[in-house]
Amino acid sequence: MIYFDNVTKKYKDNSSLEEVTLSITAGEFVSIVGHSGAGKTTLTKLILAEEAPTSGTVFFESTDIHKLSKRDLMNFRRKVGVVFQDFRLLQGKTAYENISFAMEATGKSDEDIIEDVPHVLELVDLTNRAFHFPHQLSGGEKQRLAIARAIITQPDLIIADEPTGNLDPTNAAEVINILKKINSLGTTVILTTHNKGIVDQINKRVITLENGRIIRDDKEGKYMLK
Amino acid sequence: MLIHAKRIIRSGWHSFVRSGFTSIASVLIMTITIFVITSLIFVQASLNASLNDIKEKVDLTIYFIPGAEEVSIKKVEESLVKLPEINSISYTSASDALSNFKDKHANDYLTLQALDELNENPLGASLNIKANDPSQYESIAKYFESDNALSKGALTIIDKIDYHQNKIVIDRLTSIIKGAKSLGFAVSLVLIIISIIITFNTIRLIIYMSKDEISVMKLVGAGLKYVQGPFIVSGILVGISASILSIIIFIPISIWLGNHMTDFIGINLYQYYKSNFLQLFIIMLGSGIFLGGISSFFAISRYLRRK
Numbered sequence: 339m340i341y342f343d344n345v346t347k348k349y350k351d352n353s354s355l356e357e358v359t360l361s362i363t364a365g366e367f368v369s370i371v372g373h374s375g376a377g378k379t380t381l382t383k384l385i386l387a388e389e390a391p392t393s394g395t396v397f398f399e400s401t402d403i404h405k406l407s408k409r410d411l412m413n414f415r416r417k418v419g420v421v422f423q424d425f426r427l428l429q430g431k432t433a434y435e436n437i438s439f440a441m442e443a444t445g446k447s448d449e450d451i452i453e454d455v456p457h458v459l460e461l462v463d464l465t466n467r468a469f470h471f472p473h474q475l476s477g478g479e480k481q482r483l484a485i486a487r488a489i490i491t492q493p494d495l496i497i498a499d500e501p502t503g504n505l506d507p508t509n510a511a512e513v514i515n516i517l518k519k520i521n522s523l524g525t526t527v528i529l530t531t532h533n534k535g536i537v538d539q540i541n542k543r544v545i546t547l548e549n550g551r552i553i554r555d556d557k558e559g560k561y562m563l564k
Numbered sequence: 565m566l567i568h569a570k571r572i573i574r575s576g577w578h579s580f581v582r583s584g585f586t587s588i589a590s591v592l593i594m595t596i597t598i599f600v601i602t603s604l605i606f607v608q609a610s611l612n613a614s615l616n617d618i619k620e621k622v623d624l625t626i627y628f629i630p631g632a633e634e635v636s637i638k639k640v641e642e643s644l645v646k647l648p649e650i651n652s653i654s655y656t657s658a659s660d661a662l663s664n665f666k667d668k669h670a671n672d673y674l675t676l677q678a679l680d681e682l683n684e685n686p687l688g689a690s691l692n693i694k695a696n697d698p699s700q701y702e703s704i705a706k707y708f709e710s711d712n713a714l715s716k717g718a719l720t721i722i723d724k725i726d727y728h729q730n731k732i733v734i735d736r737l738t739s740i741i742k743g744a745k746s747l748g749f750a751v752s753l754v755l756i757i758i759s760i761i762i763t764f765n766t767i768r769l770i771i772y773m774s775k776d777e778i779s780v781m782k783l784v785g786a787g788l789k790y791v792q793g794p795f796i797v798s799g800i801l802v803g804i805s806a807s808i809l810s811i812i813i814f815i816p817i818s819i820w821l822g823n824h825m826t827d828f829i830g831i832n833l834y835q836y837y838k839s840n841f842l843q844l845f846i847i848m849l850g851s852g853i854f855l856g857g858i859s860s861f862f863a864i865s866r867y868l869r870r871k
Contacts (some may be wrong), residue, residue, distance in 0.1 A: 386783060410786070416785035426780045430582050442571050443786035487784065 339364045339495065339526055340385060345394030347380050347550075354380040362528065364494070367521040368511040369537050370530045371561055373548035378530035379398035381547070382499045384421065385528070387411055416444050419488025419525075425480040427472040427487070433459070434468040437487050442478070444491050454490060462486045462516060478509030485516050495526045502533055510536060534561035572790065576797020580732045586770055587802065594647040594806035595813070597759035597855065598848050602810060604752040605844065606818075606833055611748050612833035617740050622698045622737055624705065624727045630658060631687040632721035637689050640721075644693065647707065649700035661687040688723055698738045701727055760855060767799055768860040771867070778867045780783045788868050796860045802854030815846075 340433040347355040355377045362368050368376050383389040384396050387403045396403045398414060406414055409423055435459060435494055438451045446454075459465050462482035483502055485495050488496055498517060502510035514529075514536055521527045531537060537544055537560065544559030580587050628637055634657065641653055656664070662685050669675045679686075695701050705727035771778075774795070781791045814837060822834025837844065 388779075388783075412782075412785055412787055415783060420783055426776065426783075428777050428780060430579050430777075435578075436747050439575075439781070439786070440784040443781070445568075447569070491785070562813055 339366075339399060341397040342381075342384075342527075343395045343397065345384065345391045345396060345432060347377075347384060347389065348392045351490060353550050355384070355391075358550075358552055360545060360552060360555065362526065364526055365521075365524055367518070367527045367540065367542040368513075368529070369540060369542065369544045369559075370490060370528065370547060371537055371544055373532060376547040377550040378532075378547060379499055380550075382420075382497050382528065382530060385495075385497060386415065386418065417494045419491065419493040419496045419497065421481070421484045421488050421498040423503035425472070425484045427480060427483060429472050432469045432471055433464055433475065433483050433486075436472070437490050440487050440490050446491075458486045458490050461489075476509075477504050477508070477518045478512065481505060481509065481513050484518065485513065485520075489520055489525070493525065495528065498527065498529045500530055500532075502531060502536060507535070509517060511539075514540065537561040568790070568793075572793030573797050574795035576801065579794055580798045580801040582797075583770075586773075587798075587805075590770060590802045591805045591809065594763050594802055594852060594855065595809045596853055597763045598807050598810040599813065600755050600759045601666050601851055602814060602844060602848055604755060605847065606821075606836070608748060608752065610829040610831050610833070611744060613829070615744065618737055618741065619698055621735075622701070624693045624695070624701050624725065626691045626693070626708075626725050627723040628688040628721050629723045630684075630686055632688060636721050637691070641691055642722060644691070644704075644707075646706065647856065649695050649697075649704055649778055651694045651812075653694075656690045656692065658685050658689045659685055660687075661690060698741065756824050761853050764859045764862070767802070767856070768863040769793060771860065771863040777865050778864070791863070792864050792868060795864045796857050799860030800829045800853050801856070801857035802850030803854070804849065805852075806856075807845075807852035810848050810852075811845060 340541035341360075342358050342360045345355055345358045346353065354375075358381070370381060373380050380389065384391055385398075385403070387406065390404050398417075399463075401414075403411075403414065428439060431439060432457055437455050441451045441454065456465065456468070460470055462485055464482055464486065465481060467479055467483075468476060472483070475483065481504070485498075485501070496517065498513075501513050505513065510533065515522070517527050517529060518540065529540075541558055541560075544554070544556050544561070546556075546559075590776040603780055626640070641655060644650055665687060666676065666679070693704060695704060705725055708722065708725060778791055783842070818834040821829065822832045822837075826832045
């Protein structure tokens with residue numbers, strides 16, 4: 339599904355990723371671990387085409403993501419749900435509208451929106467917070483809302499970039515459980531984290547990055563960094 | 565298509581209403597711009613009224629020799645009517661001139677007695693001419709100096725034309741009128757440009773504050789129109805609110821100006837506001853919508869160019 343072919347990303351003189359080659363198949367749950375600055379976020383930005391690689395190619399299925407036109411990129415992004423550490427919710431919209439915006443953007447009908455949004459809100463346990471604005475929600479609620487927004491369009495892939503970074507252990511565990519549930523329904527999940535407890539609990543594929551390079555790729559791995 | 569438009573308008577409306585202080589600030593800035601534009605229309609109207617007033621005071625009189633036949637004078641008048649520069653001509657006969665003179669000097673016993681002793685009317689008839697524009701008096705005066713059929717006959721009965729005596733005043737007034745008009749226009753243009761730049765930058769700043777949201781919208785797969793649309797709708801709503809606010813603000817201002825400044829300005833601005841209300845309303849609303857929409861469009865385009 340995703341294939342990195344010898345990808346290097348440099349910012350001025352600093353390398354963020356060095357000659358990374360990896361492939362992720364559909365339906366996988368992949369944790370990408372590493373210390374701060376190891377290149378985890380750069381890797382997700384390259385998949386989303388927020389950044390272009392300095393050299394190498396990133397494929398989604400058989401398409402080079404960075405050669406897509408604006409229109410094709412828009413269509414590609416509709417197949418990917420994104421969850422960030424800092425939530426990146428639309429502050430001027432209620433929880434309901436944050437989710438419905440993603441559906442509206444993809445051209446879904448009002449009937450679909452009215453049917454699907456309450457369902458997803460229920461899934462992430464935010465039904466009674468539907469008409470609250472992000473600033474009225476707790477950290478855990480914000481992250482659950484971000485997940486709801488990411489899954490509402492039934493994407494092929496979910497990228498969760500340090501989704502538990504700002505959460506307490508209880509909320510973090512809840513977010514990971516939701517991601518596991520989504521994965522069990524067939525959606526590919528890429529999770530970046532440096533939380534050992536979480537990675538060990540998931541017990542799925544773990545890619546370990548250090549200084550921009552892949553140093554381990556374990557099928558049912560644990561968090562091995564010190 | 566229709567559902568997209570509905571969603572964009574609703575989203576723009578929500579963002580305008582929910583932005584609270586930011587929306588109020590941009591409405592106030594835009595109100596200043598529309599206020600400046602409308603004030604300049606008022607200034608131009610007052611300036612035009614004053615200039616017309618001055619123009620009205622400038623005229624040219626042809627004095628005929630006493631005893632000149634009315635038929636000959638009428639011939640001169642007929643030939644003058646054909647000139648395109650002439651706005652109006654009024655004829656004063658010798659006897660009217662005499663009675664006007666007597667009325668004017670009703671308290672001057674000595675002058676009236678001297679006039680009675682003359683036994684005949686020493687005053688001639690005259691033609692008072694108003695041109696369309698003060699700069700045209702010179703060409704009208706020259707008409708009599710030129711060598712044409714009329715001048716040959718007419719010259720013998722014309723005593724004097726007072727243009728040459730008034731020439732300096734007329735020339736000065738003409739240049740003041742021209743100067744005031746071009747200065748007024750230049751000042752208006754500069755002020756309007758400054759206010760437009762201020763409005764544009766305010767909206768740009770507001771959109772800059774939303775640049776993270778714009779990137780999130782793009783990341784969830786929103787198309788360019790869907791990201792851009794609500795911001796433009798918001799900008800237009802700012803423009804509409806600001807123009808309505810300006811329209812309301814101008815009501816007490818024009819009433820006060822009408823009551824207290826009509827003599828000074830030369831025009832009752834409240835009457836002017838009332839009689840031109842529809843036009844002014846369209847100008848204010850149009851500038852508001854245009855400024856809000858265009859500013860938002862350009863400000864957001866910057867963030868949409870990036871992938």
